[in-house]
Amino acid sequence: MIIKASNLQDTDKIGKIIGESLKGGTVICLEGELGAGKTTLTQSIAKGLEIHDYVTSPTFTIIKEYNGRLNLYHMDAYRLDSEDEMYDLGYDEYIKSDGVCIIEWASKIKGLIPKSAINITININYENNDRELDINGEGEQFNIIKEKLQE
Ligand SMILES: Nc1ncnc2c1ncn2[C@@H]1O[C@H](COP(=O)(O)OP(=O)(O)O)[C@@H](O)[C@H]1O
Ligand SMILES: [Mg+2]
Numbered sequence: 001m002i003i004k005a006s007n008l009q010d011t012d013k014i015g016k017i018i019g020e021s022l023k024g025g026t027v028i029c030l031e032g033e034l035g036a037g038k039t040t041l042t043q044s045i046a047k048g049l050e051i052h053d054y055v056t057s058p059t060f061t062i063i064k065e066y067n068g069r070l071n072l073y074h075m076d077a078y079r080l081d082s083e084d085e086m087y088d089l090g091y092d093e094y095i096k097s098d099g100v101c102i103i104e105w106a107s108k109i110k111g112l113i114p115k116s117a118i119n120i121t122i123n124i125n126y127e128n129n130d131r132e133l134d135i136n137g138e139g140e141q142f143n144i145i146k147e148k149l150q151e
Contacts, residue, residue, distance in 0.1 A: 001146055005131040011037055012044045014133060014149065019048015021148045024070050024098035026141050027114055029106030032122035037131050038104045041122065042074055045102065058104070063089055071099030077108040086112060118142050 005011040018028075028045070030038040043055045051068035058064040058076040066072040073094040080086055086109050094101055095114065106113055116139035123132045135145070 001135050001149065003133045003135065003149060005037075005133055006128075007130075008040070011041055011131060011133075012047075015041045015044020015046075016048040017148050018145055019045040021141075021145050022049060022070060022100050023141055023144075024100070027095060027101045027103065027117040029113060029117050029119045030102060030104045030122070031107060031119070033124070036122040036124055038122060041120070041133075042102050042104070045100075046072055046074075049100065062086070063091075063094065071097065073097070073099055073101045074104075075101065076104040078105040080108055083109045083112050115139075116141065118145065 003014060005014060022045070030041065032038055039055070039057045046055045046066060046068065049068040049070055049072055051066045051072055053066050055066060055074060056064070058074050059078055062076060062079065064074045066074065077086065091112060095112070103109070116137070118135065118137040118141060121134040123134065125132060135149070136142070
């Protein structure tokens, strides 16, 4: 499904709805160029997960952990050179946990992404600085999110 986010408020609303709908064990992959809004969307998803800490970009630490209704493992694969590196950081335990994993630049670790993952690509429309969110998935969790976003 494609949803338009004309401003930060829209992105915040979408992120909160996604966060509120999430069940443990979900993996969300975020794609989109630098500045598209991957970290910004994650901050709003975190609100929906009842996380009160301020979520910041994990680019340099690769993985950051937050506690809320569900634990959030926020990752950024941008600086990784190989999938092995992600594994060495304990990826397997995060992905198998009953928390939620949100992975920016997930395409860099394609081989490590479960089939049930939800994929969100954020595109910038440079004419008016709008964002377009392309949300896809196969599992039950995707259908729940799709329904909530259509309401
Ligand atoms: N509709 C929007 N949704 C998300 N971010 C937006 C939007 N409009 C403007 N922005 C701005 O774009 C930037 C996105 O940065 P960030 O979330 O760090 O991107 P990324 O993690 O994809 O590199 C922020 O400065 C944010 O304020
Ligand atoms: Mg980011």
